[in-house]
Amino acid sequence: MSDQMKKLVILGAGTGGTLAANRLRKKYKRDELQIDIVDQNNQHVYQPGLLFIPFGLTDSEDIVRKRDRQLHKGINYHQTAIKSVDVDANSVLLEDGSLLDYDVLLVATGAVLQPEETEGLTGPGWMETVFTFYDMEGSTALAEKLDDFESGHLVINVIDMPIKCPVAPLEFAFLADWYFTDKGVRDDVKITYVTPLDGAFTKPTASATLSSLLDDKNINLITEFSTGEVDGEARKIIGYDGTEIDFDLAVVIPLHGGAAYVNDSPELGDELGFIPTDNATLQSKVRPNIFVLGDAADVPASKAGSVTHFEGEVLVENMEAFIEGREPDVEFDGHANCFIETGFSKALLIDFNYENEPVTGHYPGLIGLPLLKESRANHLGKLMFQSFYWHGLLPGRDIPGIGPNMPKSGKKQPVSN
Amino acid sequence: MLTKTLAGKTVEVNDEGFFVDATEWTEEMAPELAEEVGVPTPLTDQHWIVLKYMRSEYFEKGTGPTVRKLGKASGVTTKELFQLFPKGPAKLAALCAGIPKPRGCI
Numbered sequence: 462m463s464d465q466m467k468k469l470v471i472l473g474a475g476t477g478g479t480l481a482a483n484r485l486r487k488k489y490k491r492d493e494l495q496i497d498i499v500d501q502n503n504q505h506v507y508q509p510g511l512l513f514i515p516f517g518l519t520d521s522e523d524i525v526r527k528r529d530r531q532l533h534k535g536i537n538y539h540q541t542a543i544k545s546v547d548v549d550a551n552s553v554l555l556e557d558g559s560l561l562d563y564d565v566l567l568v569a570t571g572a573v574l575q576p577e578e579t580e581g582l583t584g585p586g587w588m589e590t591v592f593t594f595y596d597m598e599g600s601t602a603l604a605e606k607l608d609d610f611e612s613g614h615l616v617i618n619v620i621d622m623p624i625k626c627p628v629a630p631l632e633f634a635f636l637a638d639w640y641f642t643d644k645g646v647r648d649d650v651k652i653t654y655v656t657p658l659d660g661a662f663t664k665p666t667a668s669a670t671l672s673s674l675l676d677d678k679n680i681n682l683i684t685e686f687s688t689g690e691v692d693g694e695a696r697k698i699i700g701y702d703g704t705e706i707d708f709d710l711a712v713v714i715p716l717h718g719g720a721a722y723v724n725d726s727p728e729l730g731d732e733l734g735f736i737p738t739d740n741a742t743l744q745s746k747v748r749p750n751i752f753v754l755g756d757a758a759d760v761p762a763s764k765a766g767s768v769t770h771f772e773g774e775v776l777v778e779n780m781e782a783f784i785e786g787r788e789p790d791v792e793f794d795g796h797a798n799c800f801i802e803t804g805f806s807k808a809l810l811i812d813f814n815y816e817n818e819p820v821t822g823h824y825p826g827l828i829g830l831p832l833l834k835e836s837r838a839n840h841l842g843k844l845m846f847q848s849f850y851w852h853g854l855l856p857g858r859d860i861p862g863i864g865p866n867m868p869k870s871g872k873k874q875p876v877s878n
Numbered sequence: 879m880l881t882k883t884l885a886g887k888t889v890e891v892n893d894e895g896f897f898v899d900a901t902e903w904t905e906e907m908a909p910e911l912a913e914e915v916g917v918p919t920p921l922t923d924q925h926w927i928v929l930k931y932m933r934s935e936y937f938e939k940g941t942g943p944t945v946r947k948l949g950k951a952s953g954v955t956t957k958e959l960f961q962l963f964p965k966g967p968a969k970l971a972a973l974c975a976g977i978p979k980p981r982g983c984i
Contacts (some may be wrong), residue, residue, distance in 0.1 A: 620946065761941075
């Protein structure tokens with residue numbers, strides 16, 4: 462480390478920005494590294510909780526905390542929107558007109574919903590017959606709608622990838638089946654899952670398991686559907702090929718893109734506003750002093766908190782290397798780990814990475830939670846995770862026995878190397 | 879290993895008909911490939927814009943683009959893409975352009 466203090470600016474105080482800030486604050490003294498972090502609001506949402514709000518299984522107060530309260534001392538929090546990044550001048554322009562100069566930049570502004578990109582989606586019927594549960598407003602409004610919904614066709618429609626937490630729409634379908642069964646109206650509600658993919662999920666083994674679960678729960682599956690338009694007034698989803706799907710209630714997962722400022726920052730993002738990033742080191746391909754964590758990166762891993770968490774450890778080591786003038790050489794393997802709620806107080810668990818698809822067995826070793834199999838233990842695991850999120854993950858603590866890369870022991874099928 | 883003869887040359891393909899080695903493809907093969915998968919022929923200038931974009935993205939990024947990226951960056955709108963390559967522009971354009979099946983996002 463050179464004698465001079467380095468300046469780190471972190472964009473976004475969500476899962477990635479917060480855990481990286483806290484981990485790096487612990488590593489460096491304040492006169493070695495100055496850490497500034499920027500976010501446009503002070504509401505840190507535990508996003509997995511959004512899935513449960515429509516079904517009355519949690520509410521907004523339970524899943525929102527203040528962003529600045531999750532940060533360790535010695536981290537400067539700026540609450541303002543970001544205008545743009547100048548990757549040549551190494552500076553960030555904030556909405557209040559001030560500039561933040563950096564030696565190292567971490568982009569962690571995630572993915573944003575872009576419902577306006579789909580024709581008709583935010584037109585008549587939006588928030589009346591057409592909802593999303595991917596933000597607080599939508600998921601709260603949907604809770605009220607579901608209260609009164611006792612018969613008709615519920616369509617869950619993923620418009621296109623990439624989306625955050627690609628299993629959440631399936632979980633929504635499973636939880637809806639449970640919810641309407643409990644209400645005693647399941648026979649009067651038809652549920653259909655509409656996806657642009659050629660199966661329930663992209664990975665073959667998991668896709669087969671999830672498809673048979675949809676079948677067991679009497680949820681219809683329509684694959685390879687390319688949504689061109691959503692008409693909430695006529696209650697139709699119209700494909701680019703002209704096919705129509707009628708609905709009474711549509712739960713739509715809108716298109717996603719990077720944060721708006723990325724498009725106003727020359728060279729920073731791709732066409733969708735995500736940052737070109739090295740899959741392994743998480744260093745951006747834009748400039749060597751820009752790193753990327755979580756959903757903001759264009760890496761071929763799920764846009765999910767678990768990925769961000771596993772990336773975090775690798776990223777921090779690589780940023781340290783960069784700050785200290787060494788080559789960033791620790792490699793992330795694309796590890797993702799998701800509990801999938803299947804209703805009736807059960808859940809599945811899947812564990813995979815860039816190379817290995819989710820398979821059966823146990824996690825993290827021979828004795829552990831069952832993989833790709835419904836169990837109550839997995840459901841409890843999912844519920845307990847929220848507490849770990851606030852008290853372990855964000856503060857930057859490691860989970861004993863669980864490293865960033867995917868474990869192979871305990872898995873039934875051979876996995877490639 | 880599966881092979882296929884196109885424009886008088888034998889090429890290696892996978893079980894879905896996608897090229898294994900994109901360098902084996904030549905422009906003369908595209909019309910035959912298009913006919914096989916129900917892409918309207920003769921191929922128009924618009925088709926060729928898309929096919930060339932598919933290949934340049936593949937050689938630059940290691941995977942073909944998604945429909946959304948195509949609609950934003952190829953110069954052809956998403957609606958037109960579905961007219962040019964009915965039932966799945968990303969997949970069919972990749973097949974006709976002789977590149978491996980695009981990795982779906984996960």
